[in-house]
Amino acid sequence: MxxxxxxxxxxxxxxxxxxxxxxxxxxxxxxxxxxxxxxxxxxxxxxxxGSYVKETDKTFDECAEIYFKLIAPKKMKPTTIRIEKLYYNKHISPVFGYRKIVSIKSYEVQKLWTEKEESLSSSTISRLHNLMNKVFKLFIKWDEIKKNPMINVEKPRVRYQKTEIWNKDEMKRFLEHSKAFNAYIVFWLALNTGLRQGEILALHWSDIDFEKQELYVRFNLDRMTKKRGSLKTESSERTIYLTHSQISILKKYKENQAFKTDIICTSEAGTYIDPRNIRRTMQLICKQADLKLIRFHDLRHTHGTLFLQVTKDVKATQQRLGHSDVRMTLDRYVHHSDIAQKQTSELFSNFIDD
Known part of the structure; x- marks a missing residue:
């Protein structure tokens, strides 16, 4: 010494x-x-x-690259990893990438998040925060560093974007106008089943049992590779029960489908549909139908809200939408169900007054 x-x-x-x-x-x-x-x-x-740790002299870029190569593939889908890398390269690497990981201080990260609040949403900053935290935690676990500065950094509370939904009449008007477009079946499936966009675009006719009137959600379309891949979560794998009239519509669509392929939703070339084309088509239909423009994902919210209003069954709605936690269903859909709330209020009032 x-x-x-x-x-x-x-x-x-x-x-x-x-x-x-x-x-x-x-x-x-x-x-x-x-x-x-x-x-x-x-x-x-x-x-x-025996607690001495000889800290690494690696830069944060080097540590992040190790995380993306060795750990991320075990926990995330390739598409998610690509998105995480894009966020990292744009927002974190220019500031901390060249720095040794042991030199990064809590207040420096906090300062960056404060600056980013002017241009990024709270959910994006939270995502960046979680990514940096994962890298620090990994290198502490490996005895490469002693401290995690992220522990003392306050990340912004995520403010969830308010979902926009259509009522029953608006939904029917949209579907009527969409019949003239190739993507009609995509919109029909979204509003009648509540599937996510990737789940719809990955559907094959072999995923439907016409005799049992069941639709099996088993795959998700990878936006980058344009191939069928794994679903978002384990609970996303589910069975949707179809009505006789819904089966009839699907049978008729299959008979008239231009391309004799197992893919249900095909482009004009007979391949999987590009999600960007869905967005453009939806914008055009909303304009023609004089409807407020909502996101494609809000078609799923529309279905979930109307389904809950009709059934008043939160658990069934959770299973239909493939939510891993019923709290997600409660948070996202119950507050939209004004009609259901009025009905249940009247039922309770009648019970008390009786």
Whole structure:
């Protein structure tokens, strides 16, 4: 153990030196010798207690790359990893990528999040925060660093975007106008089953049992590869029970389908439909039908809300939509069900007055 000294323009600097198994470990340079001596005492304590960690000199970019290569593929789908990398390269790497991971301070991250609040949503900042936290936690787990600065960083509370939905008449008007377009079956499935866009575009005719009147949700269309892949969550794999009239519509559509392929929703070339074309078509239909423009995902919200209003069954709605937690169903759909709330209020009032 020793205290090393050097002289710079502004004065003297001190740091603790320690040798462990013939390898040299050093503390940070300090203006005051007492601070270096404090580091020396801390080194001794860590060595004798067996808690000493020789921290890595890797940059945050290097650490993030290791996370994306070794850990992310075990926990995320390829599409999600690509999106995470895009976020990282655009928002995190330019600020912290070149820095050694051990040099990043809590207040620096907090400052970045505050600056980003002017241009990014709270959910995006939260996503960036979680990504950095995963990298730090991984390298602590591997005994490469001692501290996780993210513990002391406040991430913004996610403000969920209010969903826009259509009522029954608006839904019927949209479907009527969409019949003239190739994507009609996509919109019909969204509003009649509540499936996610990727689940709809991945559907094959072999996923429907016409005799049992069942539709099996088993795949999701990967936007990047244009191939069928795994679903969002385990609970996303589900069976949708279809009515006789819905089966009739699907049978008729299959008979008249231009391309004799197993894919249900085909482009004009007989391939999987590009989601970007769905968005453009939806904008055009809404304009023609004089309807407020909503997102494609809001068709799913529309179905879920109307389904809950009719059935008044939260559990059935959860299973139909493939939610992993019933709280998600309650948070997203119950507050929209004004009609159901009025009906249940009247039922309770009648019970009390009786």
């Amino acid at each position: 020793s205290i090393e000294q050097k002289t710079v323009k502004s004065g003297k600097r001190y740091r603790a030196n320690v040798y462990i198994n013939n390898q040299r470990a050093t503390g940070s340079w300090h203006k005051h010798k007492k601070r270096a001596e404090k580091d020396e005492v801390e080194f001794k304590h860590q060595i004798y207690s």
